[in-house]
Amino acid sequence: MTTVSATGREHDGTSDYDRDDMMIVAASRALLGHKVCFVGIGLPSTAANLARATHTPDLVLIYESGTIGAKPSRLPLSIGDGELALTADAVVSVPEIFNYWLQGGRVEVGFLSAAQMDRYGNLNSTVIGGYDHPTVRLPGAGGAPEIAGSCREVIVLIRQSHRTFVEHLDFRTTVGFGDGSGDRERFGLRGAGPTLVITDLGLLRPDEQTCELTMTALHPGVELQDALDATPWKLRVAPDLGRTDPPSATELANLRSLLATQERK
Amino acid sequence: MTTVSATGREHDGTSDYDRDDMMIVAASRALLGHKVCFVGIGLPSTAANLARATHTPDLVLIYESGTIGAKPSRLPLSIGDGELALTADAVVSVPEIFNYWLQGGRVEVGFLSAAQMDRYGNLNSTVIGGYDHPTVRLPGAGGAPEIAGSCREVIVLIRQSHRTFVEHLDFRTTVGFGDGSGDRERFGLRGAGPTLVITDLGLLRPDEQTCELTMTALHPGVELQDALDATPWKLRVAPDLGRTDPPSATELANLRSLLATQERK
Amino acid sequence: MAEIASLANAVAAVVHEGDCVAIEGFTHLIPVAAGHEIIRQGRKGLTLVRLTPDIIFDQMIGMGCARKLVFGWGGNPGVGSLHRFRDAVENGWPNPIELEEHSHAGLTNRFVAAASGLPFGVLRGYFGTSLMGRNESIKPLNCPFTGETLAAVPALHPDVTIIHAQQADRHGNVLMWGITGVNKEAALAASRVLVTVEEIVDELTLVPGGVVLPNWVVDYVVVAPRGTFPSYTAGYSDRDNDAYVRWDAISRERDTFLTWIDEHVLSPSSEQPS
């Protein structure tokens, strides 16, 4: 069977995979052993549903629209997809989701993405260029600031390039580690922040002392120089730099099945 | 048909009525033309349901338990009576009742009662005697302070005697007009306060200037001296002191029917 | 993750000497059976929290479980006084109890704040009342926009909240309906949550007005049919109004109260509704 993924490439259904697939698979692995996950649409939703299909069938998916414990049989197309409401344990109001469930500290893992990220995992999804006269007006904050503040951990999914990895954000929509160690506490943010950043090149984790993001693993086929070249600042690299396992046959098969459920192929 | 009312007297079903009946009928008349009413158990609930039966069938009854638009076919025995939930337009949580519906300023009329009231319509339902070593420990505040604060108007139902009308409350559980004109605004209370006090002797309303409660009408058979004798302070009396109409045959018949629906007779 | 357990084991696991214990249920869904089990286990020194202390708190206070009471309205609904509550407050029997009293709206917003992960809640209330001076947990707070002064109340985080619901499934997901009061907020405010239910069903079927507590916010589920008697459980049992009237007479005197507790709570056969 030949299918075309969300990014438009062809798959033959075997071990062929692209960088998006690798990001999704890495994200789904990061959910192993977790219980409750706050999910946005796109790669995070695919990753969370891949985790459900592969190794954590009881993973509780919470979508911002108010669906708690959604068990979609197909990938949802929006965070308010009717499929989420129909399969949820409970559908609650948006105020309740934000106040009782997210701010209440009940969510273990939240996923975020952004147009720009800096070395401390701070995110920009508001504007490229100046705020008053932007070059590109992006959608804005949405749920991101409070997801980053209140989830016990945050996983960021972002491609690694000079466009996305920047020395200085044009706008800090969402706080990762601010200007470094201690800033989250100073801002009153309760969760641990972005404990894992998954890019198309590998994995980054915050340094225990400084909170600066550090490359801790490379995906298969990626050389360290690729990551250094894709990063505008002098990228910190872990002394025991690891190598991500390639997607297993099961992971890929489950991912293909999930992507095939999307109405828009 | 002979029935015994909540206060244990016998009725022959004709024009015989007692002081409780008069209070209930007067309270139900005060609801004429109103739309939304916050109801407690006892005389207020009976009065509100009498208003529904007699002249305001669409009166919206809100009980603190979360029932909005309850249309009980029998008098409820508690504010959480199942009959209220079964007949309501909506049942919401207690936080929602207090925050969105009461504090949100959506209730026109609230009913209150108390063990003690002073000349400014302040109420005590907490203790008789000192707080730390009370002679009688009463139930406490419940919903009363916020009903008095947020309903657009409050109707107080209370018997008139030296026990209930006092110079100085032992505890101010609920604010009527504080120490007089301007105090409600000073305390940030939004509604107009106790615009009507219905006793077993007659009606009192706040003076427009001073907010001191003023006897504006006497019930049938009551002499002014009765009211003066029942009041420990020098009772203000309206120059145009009126006379309450006795309960009509319809009012009494409807009241009897309502009381007959109580399981505990 | 909710564990389905016996009443005795679940109460032993979640209610410890000196704990702050919220027992909710607004007229409806009052977890009386769980309160009786706390009496049987002889827990003392508890801070008992409840919007409307009624018969079950009267019994727990009379049996000396409570050191402190945090509440809004303590009465026998539709009947009159709570005599054991009054005896404790007026005469210190069986022990003096500290009172922290709120309006219903104030205490409700303490639960809401805690459920919301906020250190305080805000309401229009309390000013001009004697409660304000008596209760250190109420403080004025100025609106940073309008300058208005409002009342702030601190979040209330019980060590354990106990509620009753109609149903749970085998995974411990809980479903309640009808008048659910402040049950959800009280549960989400607490460190530990015990839910007694009428029955365990294979699959929960959502109903109008239904409130779900997923199993990952519940610690113990206990099957306690008619566990709300003499309160009621919509769809399962009716309120026994006569029992509320009878309680007035039973509870008036210490000896009739103790005799009743012996017979209906402490005797070996008393784990049935009484």
Next chain:
Amino acid sequence: MAEIASLANAVAAVVHEGDCVAIEGFTHLIPVAAGHEIIRQGRKGLTLVRLTPDIIFDQMIGMGCARKLVFGWGGNPGVGSLHRFRDAVENGWPNPIELEEHSHAGLTNRFVAAASGLPFGVLRGYFGTSLMGRNESIKPLNCPFTGETLAAVPALHPDVTIIHAQQADRHGNVLMWGITGVNKEAALAASRVLVTVEEIVDELTLVPGGVVLPNWVVDYVVVAPRGTFPSYTAGYSDRDNDAYVRWDAISRERDTFLTWIDEHVLSPSSEQPS
């Protein structure tokens, strides 16, 4: 007391030049038909409020209805940018618009505060972000108990809130279900409330997850079947995902946009869903 009216009459009655207009519906129940009627009536200078400005706000902005936008996330869900929104912000076409942006949690709590009769809401958020400095409607507030600093946001009281629901009865009582987002709070926050519905039924039958707005908090009810297209109404219509994709191409250029609006909104036959 709700009046059942035509879309044109109801919009004319509640939406005035310069008003603050909240149009809610979180992905589900988006009142697109009402937005189109506002375009047809040529209302200008509006402050448009919505957690997630999407196609309908893109259309209203492109037609010059908006002077200001109060929002949380402005995009075409699952597709990409809102090109008319971007053109207004980046190039001032057809007019510059003022932006007041919030996080979803912040804007949600502005509605909650207003619905609750409070002058402000409190949340954990905003500190450390650039939003804090950009937005004067966010201020720090210290907890009077713990000393922690939290974010306060002012109550948001729209002149009018427009939402869509599944049903109303002949008395104007409204019932909605599925994902209801912040619809209840947005309605209770507003001075005037207009609800478009799929149909009028003789009697509302409560359903699981159903939310009721009684007729005394609603001003106008309008029957607008498929009034959420291309969004959806659970139980009545499905989301037209292709329409969201098509909107990307239609809205990219000003002339294709204007042609589409002419054909689908302004032409005499356009009061059907398109």
